[in-house]
Amino acid sequence: MARERILPQFRPFVGTRYNPAVIEDFDAVVAPPYDVIDSDERKRLVDLSPVNAVRLILPEMDQKSSPADSASRLLRTWLDDEILIDDAEPAFYLYRMGFEDESGRKRQTSGVIGALSLSDPDEVLPHEETMSKPLGEQLALLQATRTNLSPIYLLTPASGMSLLLETHGPPDYRCTDPDGTHHRIWRLTSPAILDAISQTVTAHPLVVADGHHRYQTACKHADGDGDPAAQWIMALIVELADDEIWVRPTHRLFLDADPDDVAAAFHKVFPGSEPITAKHDAITQALSDGRTVLVGQGSPSPAVASVPWSEGSLEGAELLESLAVSKLHKELIPLLNVEGRLEFEPDLSEVLDATALGRATAAIAVPPVTVEAIRRVATAGLKMPQKTTFFFPKPRSGAVFRRFEADST
Template identity: 35%
Template sequence: MTDALRDGLALHPFRALRPAVDPDRLSRLLCPPYDVIDPDERARLLAGDPDNAVGIILPETIDGTDPYQQAAQRLDRAVSAGLLAVDAAPALYVYEMQEPGASTTRGLLGAVTLRDPADGVILPHENTMAGPVTDRLALMTATEANLEPIYLVYDGGGAASQVVSSVDSQAVIAQATTSDGIRHRLWALTDRRTHQELARDLATRRALIADGHHRYATYRELAQRYNAEQGPGPWDRGLTLLVDSSSYGPQVHAIHRVLSGVALDDVLASAAGAGKVVDVASVEAGMRSAEAVDGFAAVLTDGTRVAVLTDPAGTLAVAASRPDEPASLGRLDVAVLHRGLVEQVLGLPDTVETVGYAHSVEQAIAAARRSGGTAVLLRPTPVAAVAAVAAAGARMPRKSTLFTPKPASGLVMRRFADER
């Protein structure tokens, strides 16, 4: 065991700021994480309840005003009006998400001590982009709060997992069912002996960032700024959902790509020189075909023509490999796509302007149609592969994985002022 792992995860109790409303109203106040909400969804959420958390986590400029200050003022008004209230005692919280007809995800909500990735304790697996970090930094600075948790997974089986599994006999302090049918429940663990037991268990563990790479990068940058100005404080920790993947593991989905303005016929003509292109009758047929391939495979479509691109000779995988990285990273579909196809074969810059993102097949195809481009539909990256990349200290391309279900925003927030 390394020194870093002896001084491993530290998840601290905190006084949560959360809605003081009944379950029906709570359902209307919650929203998805900021990075999966489009303008139409934002408008729909606020139409359902003008106090929906989206107004705070995803502020918009109104008449030229600073959106981040608007969010801070909105947060303050909600507290002053009694819509949001701070819990009386510090707690670790058990948070459960139950999808209709699916498995249950349950974990601990707390304030995790921030660590340098080099420590090997909190492991990122994706690269981040400057824009989202700048945006989240401005919002957290204005509100002086962690408004949404990051999502960590770890191999459990110890005392923390047992405590999480045994809360059903305790009183639920909040519950709601959101419009997607997911039931959310929350319990508070306020007993100090329980906190100590959990601390001992987690002290030798490390965790993988499943969701929230940009938020975690923001946590660390905010802490550096505040430490330089004010010294250590509550900003040295960040709001976190920690889930035992062996008992309550989330589902992993692909995040698809859109090559904006790059015609499918041109992509396939270029790709045919490096890989194998086979036209198929439908997207569904293409995805079934890709699932059976050992090695790189992706479905490419413009909404009319559909083709499966594979790499039987390994040419694209070789183009994606880097001598200073684990070989397993260069073989992942998402790495082969970005490095092999986009950069090497097509000669395109790997930027967000060229390579867009979509969380569903339908969204990817719609975006390709709008831009006259190409949707690239990917297979999910296995969790074991994600963990192996992170453990090796390597990084997958940005937006490589989609873990579900995602924690609801607005259920629990964490203000620095409540911990001073």
């Protein structure tokens, strides 16, 4: 007998936010997701403000307690000092990110932050493999703070959800990040809008864009926690549509592979490749045309591009196997035996710098995966290789928190 499908519920919650009466500069207190913050970026964020959210999402150990306990104590201090305050009633939080893509085109991503049930994890679909990471640190942080400190980022195939996200009046909070992305957030409390959003989101399975490890951590924590509030996770839901999300590719850097071996493998896996100019604009155009590009070492760097590729009407496993990243990980990389000596880089300029300066012996730039390909692969129950996609922009940590104590169900 087929298992009955139980789609996750999605509801408003009582959010905890920075107190606008205390915090004048919202830019100084929010942070990127924890997994894109290196040590230099953490120091920059800490220097911005003594109450920057990075102190919670990436806490440091002190002489008296673990990082997780330090974050818990700091969170309680900020609440006691009314740096953070709880909203008066449950709400969805409309989150809008305005930015320019690589071509200079102005774009906008709109989504809604709410509480997603963890009742049936199988109905939240990963679209790509994830690198194995110990869940211990994130689990300890969740157990100590009893707070969702950052939203996971999910995609819904429900068409028309963006039409529900109309704004009235100025945002409750706004900030601009170092990339120039404008982040704005509005509280939504109209019963009719809340109900419409809940029904739209819960009508379809969801696809994970970012936050798979945090989702796994929340599921593990929920299994051992009897608190009803622990059975939910804060999530940003965005419509899976070309005009809503920008999917950037993640390129591969070969740190010490023989460049001749990489070139030979590339021509074997991508026959018919031809030389192109190794300049940013030329490679960007080749990627837009669906071509995969090998960049050699040196300045100027040699470059060759594969024949153009298009997903056409391919579905499921056939589509997955045709992707450039699938060919890299199933065919090309095994020929070189360099799986553990790769770096992943979404910024093409960084890729070209790495090969020009000799930090990488070669690089392969891959074309972006389309929104439609993500939908087809995920709904077929399949996964793309790790680091296939880079969703841009990313929501800021600190825009809103979800504390179990405040959001008791």
